Amino acid sequence: MPGMNSGVNINDPTVVAAFKSALLHQGIIALLIFGILGLAWLTVRAWWPAPAQAGEQAGPGVQPAAAPAEPTWRQLLRIGFGLIWIFDGVLQAQPKMAIGLPSQVIQPTAASSPHWVQHVVNWAGTTWSYHPMQAGASAVWIQVGIGVWILAASRGPLSRLAGLVSVGWGLVVWVFGESFGGIFAPGLTWLFGAPGAVLIYCVAGALIALPERLWYSPRLGRAILGGLGLFLVGMAVLQAWPGRGFWQGTSHGQPGTLSGMTSGMAQTPQPGSLAGWVNAFTRFDEAHGFAVNLFVVVALALIGAAFLSGQRRVIRPALIAFTVLCLADWVLIEDFGFFGGLGTDPNSMIPFILLAGSGYLALTPGTVPAVEAASPAAATAGWRDRVRPASLRRSVATAGFGTVASVGALGLIILGAAPMAAAQASHNADPILAQSIAGSAAPLNFPAKDFTLTDQHGRTVSLASLRGKVVLLTFLDPVCTTDCPLIAQEFRQAGQVLGTASKHVELVAIVANPIYHQVAYTQAFDRQEYLTQVPNWLYLTGSVPQLQQVWKNYGIAAEILPAGSMIGHPDIAYVIDPAGHVREEFSTDPGPGTTATKSSFAVLLADAARQALGQS
Amino acid sequence: MSGRAGQASLLLAAALLAAGCASAVTRASTPASAAEPPSLSTSLVTSTGTWAVAVMGGSAAQHNNFWQLFVRPTATSTWRLVTPPGVASNGGLVMASLGAGSVMAAFRPSQDLSYSPLATTHNNGGAWTPGLLDAGLADVPDALAATVGGGHLLALLADGRAELSGPGGTAWTRLASYRALAASAAGRRCGLGHLTAAAFSPAGVPLLAADCTRPGTAGVFAYAGGTWHLAGPTLPSPYVHQIVTVLRLTTAGGTTTALLAAGTGSAARLLAAWSTDGGAHWALSPSLPLHGAKLTSASPGPGGTMAVVRNGSYAATVAAGGPWRPLPKLPPGTATLAPGPAGGWDALAVHGAKLAIWRLAPGGGSWAAAQTINVPVQFGSSG
Numbered sequence: 001m002p003g004m005n006s007g008v009n010i011n012d013p014t015v016v017a018a019f020k021s022a023l024l025h026q027g028i029i030a031l032l033i034f035g036i037l038g039l040a041w042l043t044v045r046a047w048w049p050a051p052a053q054a055g056e057q058a059g060p061g062v063q064p065a066a067a068p069a070e071p072t073w074r075q076l077l078r079i080g081f082g083l084i085w086i087f088d089g090v091l092q093a094q095p096k097m098a099i100g101l102p103s104q105v106i107q108p109t110a111a112s113s114p115h116w117v118q119h120v121v122n123w124a125g126t127t128w129s130y131h132p133m134q135a136g137a138s139a140v141w142i143q144v145g146i147g148v149w150i151l152a153a154s155r156g157p158l159s160r161l162a163g164l165v166s167v168g169w170g171l172v173v174w175v176f177g178e179s180f181g182g183i184f185a186p187g188l189t190w191l192f193g194a195p196g197a198v199l200i201y202c203v204a205g206a207l208i209a210l211p212e213r214l215w216y217s218p219r220l221g222r223a224i225l226g227g228l229g230l231f232l233v234g235m236a237v238l239q240a241w242p243g244r245g246f247w248q249g250t251s252h253g254q255p256g257t258l259s260g261m262t263s264g265m266a267q268t269p270q271p272g273s274l275a276g277w278v279n280a281f282t283r284f285d286e287a288h289g290f291a292v293n294l295f296v297v298v299a300l301a302l303i304g305a306a307f308l309s310g311q312r313r314v315i316r317p318a319l320i321a322f323t324v325l326c327l328a329d330w331v332l333i334e335d336f337g338f339f340g341g342l343g344t345d346p347n348s349m350i351p352f353i354l355l356a357g358s359g360y361l362a363l364t365p366g367t368v369p370a371v372e373a374a375s376p377a378a379a380t381a382g383w384r385d386r387v388r389p390a391s392l393r394r395s396v397a398t399a400g401f402g403t404v405a406s407v408g409a410l411g412l413i414i415l416g417a418a419p420m421a422a423a424q425a426s427h428n429a430d431p432i433l434a435q436s437i438a439g440s441a442a443p444l445n446f447p448a449k450d451f452t453l454t455d456q457h458g459r460t461v462s463l464a465s466l467r468g469k470v471v472l473l474t475f476l477d478p479v480c481t482t483d484c485p486l487i488a489q490e491f492r493q494a495g496q497v498l499g500t501a502s503k504h505v506e507l508v509a510i511v512a513n514p515i516y517h518q519v520a521y522t523q524a525f526d527r528q529e530y531l532t533q534v535p536n537w538l539y540l541t542g543s544v545p546q547l548q549q550v551w552k553n554y555g556i557a558a559e560i561l562p563a564g565s566m567i568g569h570p571d572i573a574y575v576i577d578p579a580g581h582v583r584e585e586f587s588t589d590p591g592p593g594t595t596a597t598k599s600s601f602a603v604l605l606a607d608a609a610r611q612a613l614g615q616s
Numbered sequence: 617m618s619g620r621a622g623q624a625s626l627l628l629a630a631a632l633l634a635a636g637c638a639s640a641v642t643r644a645s646t647p648a649s650a651a652e653p654p655s656l657s658t659s660l661v662t663s664t665g666t667w668a669v670a671v672m673g674g675s676a677a678q679h680n681n682f683w684q685l686f687v688r689p690t691a692t693s694t695w696r697l698v699t700p701p702g703v704a705s706n707g708g709l710v711m712a713s714l715g716a717g718s719v720m721a722a723f724r725p726s727q728d729l730s731y732s733p734l735a736t737t738h739n740n741g742g743a744w745t746p747g748l749l750d751a752g753l754a755d756v757p758d759a760l761a762a763t764v765g766g767g768h769l770l771a772l773l774a775d776g777r778a779e780l781s782g783p784g785g786t787a788w789t790r791l792a793s794y795r796a797l798a799a800s801a802a803g804r805r806c807g808l809g810h811l812t813a814a815a816f817s818p819a820g821v822p823l824l825a826a827d828c829t830r831p832g833t834a835g836v837f838a839y840a841g842g843t844w845h846l847a848g849p850t851l852p853s854p855y856v857h858q859i860v861t862v863l864r865l866t867t868a869g870g871t872t873t874a875l876l877a878a879g880t881g882s883a884a885r886l887l888a889a890w891s892t893d894g895g896a897h898w899a900l901s902p903s904l905p906l907h908g909a910k911l912t913s914a915s916p917g918p919g920g921t922m923a924v925v926r927n928g929s930y931a932a933t934v935a936a937g938g939p940w941r942p943l944p945k946l947p948p949g950t951a952t953l954a955p956g957p958a959g960g961w962d963a964l965a966v967h968g969a970k971l972a973i974w975r976l977a978p979g980g981g982s983w984a985a986a987q988t989i990n991v992p993v994q995f996g997s998s999g
Contacts, residue, residue, distance in 0.1 A: 481704045481998055482679070485728035515702035516733055516746050524750045528730050563672075563697065564682035564705030565994035593728075 008597065010100035010342075014436040015132065019098040022137045026415055030141065033411040041404045044396050070154050071215050073361035074208065078150050078159075080354040081166065081204045085147030087338075088345045089140050096341045098136035101177075102128045104342050110179040117184050124176035129596040131423040131430050141416025142169055145409045150208065152405035162406065163208030165413070170202035177344065189246065190235035191296065191333050192261055193348040200351035207358070221362030222310045228356055229307025236300035239293065249289025258292070259285040262333055270339035274331075281332040299325055307356070312363055319360050326353050428497055431607060433600035441575075441586035441608065448473075448576045449553040453510065453540035456522040461538055463580070470505045470612045471576040472605055474588055475512040475556050476539070477567045478521035484512075486590035486598060487571060488529040493602030495534055498609060502536055504578075505609045510550055511541040512558045512569040573605065577612040584608050651827075651861045651877035651884050651911070653812045654924075656683065656708045656724075657964075658757045659915040659954035661868065664717030665689045665740050666962075668915075669709050669757075670951035672991050674968040678726075679999035683709040684991055685721055686964070686971070687741050693957040695964075695973055697991055698741025703733045704998045710753055712760040712769070713868070720785065722760050725752035725774065727998065732771075734785055747785040751777070757914070758813035758865050763820045770822050772814040778824055791822060792844065797837065802846040806835045813865035817872055817894030823847065825862035825874065832856035834876055836865065838895050847895025851878065851887075858883075864914050864922070871920040871936065874898075882908035890920045890936045904932055904940040913952040923953040923961060933961070947974040947983050962986070969993040 008015060070078075091097075096104075102125035110121040128135040146166050153159035174181055174196050181196020188194045207224070214220055239246055245257030255263055259282045266278040285292050299321070306318030330336060330349035337347030423430070448471075452462040463471065472491065476484040488509065495502045511517045522539040531537045541547065551558055559568040575584035586608070591597050659668040665687045673681035683705040688695045699705060700721050707726030714720055718738045725732065734747030752774040753759045759772045769781040776794030781787060798808040807829035815823045817838065824844075826835035832855055834848030851860065855878040863886075864875040874889040885903035909926035916922055920936035923943075928950055931943040943953075949965035949972070956962045956975055963974040963983055969991050974983035 479703045479723075479729060479733045481706065481727040481729040513702060515744075518746070520748050520750075521733075521746075524731050524748060527750065528728075560701050561994050561997060562699070562701065563992045563994060564684055564699045564703075564709075565997040566704035567702060568997065 008099050008433050008436050008591070010096045010104060012099060012436045015099050015432055016095040018133055018432050019095060019136055022133050023093055023140060026137055026141060029415055030412055033415065034405075034408045037404055037408045037411070041396075041399065048393055048396070071362070072364075073221065073358040074215060075154075076354060076361060077204050077358045078154065078208055080358075081201055081208075081351070082147045082149075082151035084201070084346065084351065084354075085143050085150065085166065087147075089143030089145075089147060091338055091344055092136065092139040092143060094341050094343075097139075097344075098132040099129075100342050101136070101139075101344070102126075105344060106177055106179070109177075109182065112185040112187060113179045113182065114184050117179050121176055121179050126595065127424065129594070130428075130599060131420065133430060133432060134419045134423040138416035138420035141412050145412030145416065147409075148412065149406050149409035150205075152402045152409060154402055155212065158403060158406045160209045160211070162409075163205045163210075166205030167202045167209065170198045170205055174198040174202065186244075187257060187261070189239060189258075190232070190300065191239075191258065191329055193334060193337075194235065195231075197337075197345050197348040197351055200348060200355055204351070204355060204358075218363050221359050221364070224355065224359030224362060225307040225315060226310065228352075228359060229304040229309075232300045232304030232307065234304075236297050236304060239300060240297045246293045247290050249286040249292070255282070255286060256289050258333070259289065262335075265333070265335040268335060268340040270335065274335065274339070277332055278335050307359075310363075312360075315360055315363070319356055322356055323353050326350075427599075428603045429596045429599035431600050431604045433597050434604040437591035437597060438587040438589060438601075438604075441584045444582050444585055446582055448574070448580050448582045449550075451510075451540075451546075451550045451553070453542040453546060453550070454519060456519060456526055456539045458519055461540055463576070466506050466508070467580050468578050470578055470609045471508050471574075472505060472609055473508045473510070473554075473574040473576060475551070475554070475558075475569060475572065476509040476525070477513040477516070477558075477569065478511060478525035478539075479513060479516045480566050482566075482593075483571050483588075483590055485525075485529055486593040487573075487588050487601075488525070488531060490588070490590065490598050490601040490605060492529065492531055492534055492537070493599060494605035494609070495536060497602050497606035501610060501613065504613055506536050506538060507534065508538045508540065511539070511547060512551070512556060513567045514544050514547065514558055514560065515567075517541050517544065517547060575608045575612050583612050651863065651880065651906075653756045653758075653861075653863045654911045654914045655951075656710060656755070656757050657913045657952040659917075659952055660711050660713055660719070661916075661918050661955055662713045662715075662717050662719060663690070666954050667711055667719060668695070668952055668954045668962075668964050669711060670964050670966050670971065671708075672966050672969055672971065673993050673995065674966070675995070677999060679706050680993075680995050682706060682993055682998075684971070685709055685711065685741070686989070688954070688957065688962070689740050691957075693975075693986070695962075695971075695987055695989060696741075697971075697989055698737070700735035700737070700741075700744040702735075702744075702746065704729070706998050708755060710757065710760045712762045714762045715765050720747070720760065720762065720769070722749060722753050722771075724755060724759075736785070749779070749781075749785070749788060751775075751779065751788075754811070756812055758815060758825070761815045761823075761867070763816045764818065764867075768816070768820065770814045770816060772811055772824065776811055778811070778814060778822070780822065791839065792824065797824065797826075797844055800844045802837055802844045805846055806830055806833050806837075808835065809861075812862050815865040815867050815872060818867055818870045818892065819894055821894050823865060823867075823872070823895065825865040827859065827861035829859065831858055832860065834860045834874070834889070835862055836874060836895055849874065849876075849889040849891070849895075849898030849900055851876075852900070855879075855887075863911065864916065866916045868916060869919060873916055873920045873922060873936075875914050875922055875924070877906070877911070878903070882906075884908075886911070886924060886940075888920075888922050888934045899937060901934050901937075902939050904934070915953045915955075917955040921955070925950060925953060931961075931963075943976060944980075944982050947972065950974075 106125045110118045149162040153162050178196040181199050183195050248256040249259055250256055262278055262282040266275045303318045303322045306314045326349040334347040337343055450463045455461045491507045495507055498505055522541055526532045561568050571588040573588045574582050577583045657670045668686045671681050671683045675681050685699045686695045687698045703723045707724035710722045712720050720736045723733045730752050732749040732753040734749055735744040737744050749771055754772045754774045761770045767783045769785050771779045778792040779788045780791040797803045809827035809829050811826045813825035822839040824837045828835040832851055836848035837844045838847035858879040861877045862874055863877055866873050872891045876887045877884050879885055884906045887903050888901040889898045891898045912928050913925040923933045925931050929946050931946050932940045934940045947963055947965045949967050950963045951966045952964050954962045959978045960976045965972040971989040973987040975986040976983050
């Protein structure tokens with residue numbers, strides 16, 4: 001998956017500082033959103049007191065005056081998953097996330113999945129790696145926003161909509177972030193989080209989105225537990241399946257499937273005591289792999305069967321056992337899931353407990369509300385009635401704290417999604433990647449030394465003849481195997497980024513090889529890098545003395561290295577303004593040369609050219 | 617439990633089970649394929665010296681392994697490093713004799729370099745003149761060949777094309793494409809697999825070699841009269857039902873030498889074949905069983921001699937008309953063999969950035985340490 005890894009160090013201080021700064025600025029905007037909303041709400045309530053009449057039409061999302069209590073199973077789901085979404089959002093704000101998520105989380109997760117899964121996931125990972133600041137921040141605010149929304153809206157259309165948004169975003173994360181929860185990968189096991197924590201968020205979101213008439217039916221509880229039971233029985237069968245390595249603690253001196261996974265988890269940076277527990281379990285599994293797997297298979301099968309029974313007296317002890325099993329798995333096998341600076345969520349066990357608990361609570365028949373029909377005006381009012389100024393005024397005046405907080409949460413989601421959507425409109429990567437690799441450019445202002453050389457078509461070209469245009473100047477070895485081809489690609493892309501402005505810019509390279517310097521090599525290099533059709537591309541060369549003079553004038557040392565090495569020379573670009581003055585010098589070391597960094601350098605070069613054009 | 621919930625759960629469980637089952641399936645074994653040409657590590661004898669190519673660095677990363685060219689001038693016993701400068705050699709080096717002691721080295725593509733810079737020396741590597749092949753050379757030791765006088769060059773490219781140049785390695789033109797050769801009458805008779813070597817006959821006729829999917833057919837093709845003809849040796853009856861691969865094809869001293877592998881897997885055997893008339897007639901050696909070993913190097917020597925290295929440890933030589941003769945067990949790290957100064961053989965053993973030369977006297981029973989060269993490998997310069 002070449003596009004997913006931006007190649008930039010996940011701890012790169014430039015990127016980390018920029019990510020923190022973006023979060024800080026957006027955090028201030030988030031506070032402003034809530035502050036303004038709160039102020040407006042208080043003001044409106046002061047001006048337009050809520051109508052006291054019974055049966056007054058309530059606005060959308062407004063709790064009817066006599067509505068029954070929200071059932072406990074729904075409260076548990078809503079509060080539980082609301083807090084988890086907020087926690088996940090906070091985890092997304094970890095400094096390593098902006099750069100590390102695609103390469104250190106998404107890519108390894110997808111690595112064992114089929115090619116088509118990798119292809120799908122690669123698209124998202126590449127998108128992220130092009131805009132790490134915006135993507136990282138958007139994940140923070142969207143998830144915090146969903147969490148706040150689910151917590152704040154306890155009933156009504158806004159609450160159900162929060163559930164649906166949770167399902168939608170959850171599916172995005174499940175597909176692109178968790179590679180479909182790894183269900184197509186060979187090592188699939190409930191112990192490690194199958195079918196993906198976020199898929200459970202989606203199930204919870206769907207339950208939250210259910211209409212109120214379904215809230216009080218005990219059939220709902222049986223359906224939740226029945227589905228979960230069937231899933232657990234399936235997982236038990238999968239866990240027992242021979243040939244998957246779960247029955248062996250070790251195999252040919254190597255850890256078995258489970259102990260191999262847990263020993264890997266123990267390497268995650270975390271408090272020593274936690275790693276000690278996971279290591280202890282690993283050793284125990286290596287010694288008693290068969291017994292451990294037998295216990296897991298039997299436990300999953302029995303708990304699943306109990307859930308399927310639909311009988312409260314059987315389900316209750318099974319629920320306790322399931323909770324204990326989940327907690328043990330969460331600590332000893334999943335290792336809490338959120339340590340190491342790149343944990344995105346607390347993994348699947350807490351969501352499983354919440355889901356099973358809410359299913360159990362939903363078994364208790366609730367009181368079917370009679371009040372939904374007690375507001376005939378609301379029932380018969382059409383959308384035209386609802387959007388009339390008087391109705392809207394009433395709605396605003398009667399809006400509760402939950403409604404206002406929900407609107408604020410929606411603002412948070414938009415705050416996160418809008419910059420990412422705007423970034424998506426551009427196919428170019430964020431220049432922060434290039435800045436993190438090359439460092440800051442040095443602003444300069446001195447006359448560029450002239451030269452007269454031969455271009456790839458055999459024509460004589462001097463720097464003076466390019467006066468009136470911005471010159472992006474670099475030095476490339478035509479038989480170089482690494483950096484030079486990448487720099488040439490970045491120059492070509494910079495021309496594309498410049499668009500119509502590129503007619504005022506010349507992309508110029510000078511040969512940096514004292515042996516392979518003839519025009520034939522510049523032509524071969526141009527063909528190799530698809531530069532033959534770039535009208536403002538010049539690849540200049542000359543005799544060795546001519547080249548040496550230019551190298552000297554521009555601080556280039558082209559060193560012949562022994563033993564099969566390429567020519568050693570610095571990767572430097574100069575920005576020369578239309579008046580012939582050097583305005584900037586920056587390193588063009590292309591770093592890892594990924595699609596993201598190449599695009600990022602192209603943007604950096606194009607921005608520098610535009611700036612030089614503006615300075616003329 | 618409601619019916620719909622039950623159905624959905626059943627589907628989920630079935631999908632998960634299917635995923636689990638799929639993961640448990642092991643890959644079926646694939647049939648044995650044709651033998652592969654040996655590595656680029658080889659040697660070459662010219663009138664002014666003996667040349668050898670080996671990869672050095674010892675790194676797991678290809679960009680930290682650099683191919684090196686060494687020469688032992690005629691009448692001396694000392695090797696020296698003469699890798700042509702100016703290009704990274706990570707992709708490999710291929711050499712061809714241009715006659716009169718001149719040698720051309722070609723750099724194989726590597727990383728983002730897709731074409732093959734060339735370098736020619738007329739003074740045993742004292743100075744190099746740059747040249748250009750604007751295409752990527754194939755990853756076989758016989759990817760580049762020259763006519764006896766060096767007037768024309770023949771290059772086998774990575775994409776299966778063969779290109780012919782005028783004098784001095786200029787004006788390259790396409791001689792054949794894989795598709796055209798496969799579609800020719802000769803190609804169909806062979807059931808063309810992969811192209812494996814390029815050479816000229818002593819008379820200057822372009823030759824290409826391949827593995828043939830049709831059993832018993834040795835894929836040597838000669839280009840005459842504007843068409844390609846099968847010009848490989850006719851194999852005796854034990855091999856008529858076996859897949860044959862031409863591993864090496866070289867011409868020196870008026871003799872074209874082909875190294876063949878007949879059979880696949882552990883049943884594969886090596887045969888050498890010699891022709892002095894461009895493939896009209898061939899003399900065949902006895903066979904040498906490979907016993908499933910990998911042929912790591914094959915080096916042509918004077919008079920049609922061929923020295924082969926199996927698994928880097930075991931070597932054997934064969935001369936025109938003679939039997940295979942095993943050599944003493946090779947020193948550790950042996951990359952290739954080259955003819956020695958007094959008619960014996962030199963083993964070039966690589967240990968990271970150090971090259972150890974071990975010498976075997978004619979008829980000798982053991983290898984003797986002769987020389988060590990510390991190569992200044994520039995680790996990190998290509999990555």
